[in-house]
Amino acid sequence: MTSVLSERQKDELHKSILDYLRTNGFTETLNAFKAEAKQEDFQPDGKAKWSGLLEKKWTSVIRLQKKIMDLETRNSQLQEELSTAPSKRPSASSPDWTPRTPARHSLSGHRSPVTRVTFHPLFSVVVSASEDSTLKVWDWETGDFERTVKGHTKAVQDVDFDSKGNLLVSCSSDLTIKLWDTNNDWKNIRTLHGHDHSISTARFLPNDDFIVSASRDRTIRIWEVASGFCTRTISGHNDWVRSVLPSSDGQQLISCSVDQTARIWDLGKGDTKAELRGHEHVIEAAVFAPVAAYPAIRELAGMTVPSGRSAEAKAVGLFAATGSRDKTIKIWDAVSGQCLKTLVGHDNWIRALVFHPSGKFLLSASDDKTIRTWDLATGRCLKTLEAHSHFVTTMAWGRAPAPGASQPNGAATNGTNGAHAEAARLVNVVATGSVDQTVKIWLP
Numbered sequence: 001m002t003s004v005l006s007e008r009q010k011d012e013l014h015k016s017i018l019d020y021l022r023t024n025g026f027t028e029t030l031n032a033f034k035a036e037a038k039q040e041d042f043q044p045d046g047k048a049k050w051s052g053l054l055e056k057k058w059t060s061v062i063r064l065q066k067k068i069m070d071l072e073t074r075n076s077q078l079q080e081e082l083s084t085a086p087s088k089r090p091s092a093s094s095p096d097w098t099p100r101t102p103a104r105h106s107l108s109g110h111r112s113p114v115t116r117v118t119f120h121p122l123f124s125v126v127v128s129a130s131e132d133s134t135l136k137v138w139d140w141e142t143g144d145f146e147r148t149v150k151g152h153t154k155a156v157q158d159v160d161f162d163s164k165g166n167l168l169v170s171c172s173s174d175l176t177i178k179l180w181d182t183n184n185d186w187k188n189i190r191t192l193h194g195h196d197h198s199i200s201t202a203r204f205l206p207n208d209d210f211i212v213s214a215s216r217d218r219t220i221r222i223w224e225v226a227s228g229f230c231t232r233t234i235s236g237h238n239d240w241v242r243s244v245l246p247s248s249d250g251q252q253l254i255s256c257s258v259d260q261t262a263r264i265w266d267l268g269k270g271d272t273k274a275e276l277r278g279h280e281h282v283i284e285a286a287v288f289a290p291v292a293a294y295p296a297i298r299e300l301a302g303m304t305v306p307s308g309r310s311a312e313a314k315a316v317g318l319f320a321a322t323g324s325r326d327k328t329i330k331i332w333d334a335v336s337g338q339c340l341k342t343l344v345g346h347d348n349w350i351r352a353l354v355f356h357p358s359g360k361f362l363l364s365a366s367d368d369k370t371i372r373t374w375d376l377a378t379g380r381c382l383k384t385l386e387a388h389s390h391f392v393t394t395m396a397w398g399r400a401p402a403p404g405a406s407q408p409n410g411a412a413t414n415g416t417n418g419a420h421a422e423a424a425r426l427v428n429v430v431a432t433g434s435v436d437q438t439v440k441i442w443l444p
Contacts (some may be wrong), residue, residue: 016053019041021116021189023107064220095358098373099430099442101385105143107439108111109136113391116158119398120165120182126398126431127168128439129156135170137186140429151178151188158201162208167225169211171202176215177223192223194230201243205267206250213240214255220265236263247317252335254320256283262322264334274337281325285353288334289319292359296376299329299430301340311381323350328375329364343374345381352395357428365432367391385442388434398429 005013014037019032022044034040045051074258112131113290119126124141127149133156135149153174168180177199179193204211211397212230220234220241239258246253252273253265262276262283276286289297298305305313318333329343329350348367355362361382362374369392373383377390379442430442 005335012050013037015047015048016050016057019044019051020054027307028345037419041318043144046250051155051268062357066218074249084230087247093322096360097428098356098383099371099385100365100383104182104438104443105441106236107136107138107143107441108212109145109148109174110134110437110439112155113435113437114393114439115156116394117158117396117431117433117439118161119396119429119431120161121163122165126396126439126441127161128431128433129159130171131155131261133172133421135159135180136439138281138439140431143441147186149180152176156184158203160203162204163206164208167204167208169202169204171199173198173332175199177202179225180226185387190228192228192230194221194223194398195219197240200241201245205246205397206248212253214244216240218257220253220255222267229396232270234265236265236272237261242282243286245287248290252288252317254286254288254317255320256286258282260324262286262332264317264318264320264337274334275374276320276332276334276339278328278330278338278339278342279322279324279328283322283324284349284351285323287321287353287355288317289315289321289331290355290357290359293362293376294319294359296360297340299377301333302332302377303340321355323353323364323366325349326328327366328405328433329353329362331376333377341379343379343381345372345374345384346370348391351391351393354395354430356396357397357399363397363430365392365395369434371395371430371432387440388438389431390436392432392434394433396431398431399427 018030018039034042084117109134110130114128114130116129117126123138126140128136133152134152135156137146139146152172152174156170156172159170166183168182171177175195178188179190181187181189195215195217195404198267199213199215200364201214202211210227211225213221218237218241221230222232237257237259241255241257244253244255251267253267256262260279260283263272264274265274291314317334320332321329323329327346327348331341333340346366346368347403350366352365362376362377363371365371371385371387371389371392372381375382432440
């Protein structure tokens, strides 16, 4: 049999064997092996590289065998995980898609913290508001900056499109709410006055005929878009109202306040339907859960739907979520005001909450610089993304329609909107804004 060792390697091996035999006192075997290996001139040398080599190699083999066994076990585990994993990573159009690093675009241009981001309902446009008193318009598909919209004289706190994307509303610490015509060079067409202190929120109601706003003056106001008149003032919170949002059917409002409560309002009557108490600090975000999230929330809370009441069980506004400076998120029964579950994981203030369109997940943004994805059915945090280099102040979920599809609601095909019409497609996209003055776009 031909040896695989070179002559030099053979010589080292022979000498290491002889050294081992001599060290362990195997004199007869040592002398016999000297003769057979033609190493009669062998002399021990403690500094030679073959001295103690046999023992070193032997222990190395034992260690390698253990590593191989560990790797084989790990490989088996990975193979098992792979066999049960989805066949491919979810795309942006997947119903279970959630943000993943790295961000597709990091949009820079603001000179102060970003306070809010909002997506155009039809086209690949995202608008950001900032404490630098401006709005900026971006193409989220390409990451291109399009324009700066100026008009406010102090920090812009909120911004929102109507359902067709024809109008944009913004509000500011300058005590004004402004309406902008997106089809006419983003001109300011109306300024609404009435609040006595910094305005935190301005959102269109689902019918687009009215706007709801909230302010540090402790009030919620309803404004008519056509005339700019305040048609109703709603009071109840005893401190700064941080946010107010309408339900999807426009029949209810959910608000939250520095007074550490959130409230569910009957918009028709202006009365409080439920008061959500349980947080130990200012509540920064409060949102209604979509109907799609009801099954997961009921599973989380161990609730069942009574037989014969399936229609009632799908009513809008049954559940809600709140995020607070106490670092927790709470899931609520919005009818009874009962806290169903508290989600703990963030290390700083919760600033924004967004329900996943599938209803399976809740996304949260925080001053701990992360965004987190929560499994609504179990209450577990599934994913944590290091999103920004400073506090994450806002987050929004957007979708764009499929290419070639007719534009809904008679959407315009000229001006700024028309520039994005052909590029639009049915994809999920998330935007976040931060004190680091950037807007980030999250896509696969």
